[in-house]
Amino acid sequence: MVALTSLSAAPPRPSPSPATPRRWTPPPHIRTSSRRARTARSATVAAATPGTDDYHSTIRALNSRGRHVPRKSLGQNYMLNAKVNEELVAAAGVEEGDVVLEIGPGTGSLTAALLEAGATVFAVEKDKHMAALVKDRFGSTDRLKVIQEDITKFHIRSHFLPFMKEKCHTTRKHAKVVSNLPFNVSTEVVKLLLPMGDVFSVVVLMLQDETAVRLADASIQTPEYRPINVFVNFYSEPEYKFRVNKDNFFPTPKVDGAVISFKLKNAEEYPPVGSPKSFFSMVNSAFNGKRKMLRKSLQHICSSSEIEAVLHNIGLPVTITCTFGLQLTCSNTGLNDT
Structure with missing residues (x-):
């Protein structure tokens, strides 16, 4: 008779290997050929969902000027989400003492976020009604100057540099650009600002999502690559930050927006071309x-x-x-x- 203690325990059955999880495939609007841009976009896209409501202050501001309907010809789509403005300011790393150029302040919702961060703001607004509105809204501060002018015809160096010299009381040598741009002038503004690496260190803009993706992620091997991509990479290092759902704007545009950052290069960092x-x-x-x-x-x-x-x-x-x-x-x- 065999003693029970002499029987060795049967080896445990191996547990079945867990099923391989399905690989997540990003939807088309956030796919990119760049791993760095893909990581940044998937990490921050949630921050652009509707949150803090700035709707009522925007409507009151428009009504105060008799402007119940924004002008489509000027590309006016006002931001209703204060959280998005805060994310836009954070993407530029705006801090106290910075001098910031804002293009198209509209009702002043982004202007408020910039001033709250401690920046001194030079705002250029084409619409005379909106320019007057922003002046009235922030009339008590000396950290804001509003110019009623078309940015595409505005000589930035002759007007902005004296302002920067007057207001910049620190050792900072460069200003920043932070703007919720009218979509219809985005390419013109990009071409205007990117060669100004001697004035600005970073340019952070709200553009159409499709435009932002094309500027930041288009590879030279793809049909989307255009002369503007050569221009952008010549003068800067672009980075897609996050997507903004179209429901955050008033009136609601047909497409989503997106925030893109351009880290400007100095002249010595440009590619070595003769001219x-x-x-x-x-x-x-x-x-x-x-x-x-x-x-x-x-x-x-x-x-x-x-x-x-x-x-x-x-x-x-x-x-x-x-x-x-x-x-x-x-x-x-x-x-x-x-």
Whole structure:
């Protein structure tokens, strides 16, 4: 008879391996070719959901000027969510003592958040009614100057630099731009501000979501890559911050908004090109004839024989097309980092 104590316990049955969790696939509006941008976007998109209500103060401000309906021609879509304004200010790292350029203050909801953060604000508003409204709303502070002007025709250096010199009592050498832009002037404003790395350290803007994604995430290998992407990466380091649901605006636009940050470069950080003007002329010509050979598209810059000689020296066929040639050019000048 075998003693029970001599029986060894049966080895435990291995537990079944847990099922592999399904991989989360982001919806199309937050997909990106950049891991850094994808992480930032998925982490902050929740912060842009409707929260603190600024609706009543916005409506009161409009009614006080007899402006019951914002003007579509001026791209007026006012922010109703104070939380979004706070996130916008935080994205720019605004702190006490900063000098900030705000474009299109509207009813002053973002202006209020900037002033609360301790900034001194230089606001440029095209609509004379809204400019007067913002002046009246914050008339008791000496940290705000409102100019009634079209920003696309406004000479920033001649007006803003004296203001900055007067108001900046610290060792800060650069100002910041924080704006909830009218969507219809976004590209013009980006082209205006990004080459001003000697004045501004960072530009944080509210744009259409599609525009923000294209500026921050478009890869040189994708059809979405345009001359504006070359321009943006030449002068700055763009970063998509977060998406803002269209229901946060009044009136409600057809598309969502998004906040994008541009960290501006100094002149010594620009890619080493002989002349930025000539470089962008070459880029625009290449994009205008993507399927043409470079020696044909760039004839207005130099002769076909000169182009062929350069292509031969770098080991490329003289029949190379603009699309592939542009990829190599931008890669060699450091514009393919996003």
